[in-house]
Amino acid sequence: MKTSLLATLLLLLPSSLRADPITFAFPDSYAPLVWNDAGRIQGIGVDVLSIALKEKMGLEVVYKSYPWARAQEEVRKGYADAFVTVPTPVRLEYTVCSKEPLTVLEIGVYTYVDHPRRNELLQIKSYEELADFVLVEYRGNDWTRNKADDLNVIWADTLAQTYRLLAAKRGDIVVRNNFNFDYFMKNSELRNQIEKMPGILASLPLHLCIGKGSEYLSVLPAFDQAISELREEGIIEAIISEYGNGTLSPDS
Template identity: 35%
Template sequence: MKYLKTGIILLMWIPVLIALSAYAQEGQVMQLVYFNDYAPFSWENEQKQMQGILIDVLTEALQNRMKISVSHTGYPWKRAQHLVQQGEADAFCTVPTEERRTYTEVSHEPVIVATFTVFVRTDHPKLEQISMIKTLADLKEYTLGHFLGAGWAQQNLEGMDVKWASDLEAVLYNLAKGRFDLHPGASQVVRFTIKQLGLKQQIAEIPTVLDSQPFSLCIGKLSPFVNILPKFDQTLQEMKADGTLQQIYEQYE
């Protein structure tokens, strides 16, 4: 009988705890951080405001549909990740590597799926050979370029000859100048940036998809918003079903 009473008391507390959790979020702003130079996924405009696919999707899902106030702030990518790891920001949206899973909880539904292809300068002497690349393993005989903090590169290019730069723009300028052979990267991002930099004549894409990765919402385990992921997954499913996600993607093609 004693255990029955204890169980009843615990059950009575569950709604209270749920209410307290909701109250903890009410009035708080969910601080979302991004790579500030990763168009069209996320970048900072001339007014120092963040824009891009990730910002638009998360604003629609979290703020417009789930009624959670959000802020969007851009940083160099390594710093953005560090802020979430230390509990100084709530979440970022990226490929959920094993390292990132140690300090974040990850959505099941992807915000977008990034495809990874290879980019090469158009006058490369081995262009025909490079066009035959089919797998990540085929990259080993070339020098590669990537930017610091890129989790996909750290995970997939380990043991290869990689020249690291501060950001994607620097990578692409160096690629065009022939300082390394190839840049394997997120095709949506690299294509957009090549167009913005006016490098379409100097850099070509090898269209074979070497990998695809979900960009998921990663909420820090120290964040008071860590329990919203089931609702977030449901909201993304609804946005996919009603066509909202595709409409956002198409705005950045």
């Protein structure tokens, strides 16, 4: 029944959509979800999209990577068709997002070891409580950019730089998802200098978001069906597990 429904949805796509590649704009250093390793774009997001879009839906896909702020501009200006991210009010102004998430990020607070206000940091359970601390953040994070007037923020160009600045005690905290932190610290010299606080600030779903001006908007129903099938088959969970034993490229 599911295969029949997916086939029906695909038949509704204009032939031009099935012939031309859909172009993704990804951040170049957001491992293990996605990163650029010497020109090869890889990660959990790439693997899931390749199976859903290429194998299940028969679409050609092109992946490109940029600093995250520029990647979002590529989609906003129509130079790329889509990205995978957390839908925010700003992003929804120029994209339409899938109903099914690829995965869900748990967002936590991280600080340097022996922080003098560690007991206070242990109690943080909401974004509002971050205002009393200096936050180290990477450019392109919509949530922080929208809250910048209420927060004391030190901006970095990459995720890796946020960890290095935190370890150097240039700021008090980094707010990060569990995938990125665990993967980065697995092989990092900083792993004994940064610790994770126990609280979870939010659980944020990652969705496929397609630019409103893209001719690929009509693929979203078929994509939702494909992702639902991959989740039921355990394929997404298996892909995530594979990256639990991975290694990070030196400049990610």
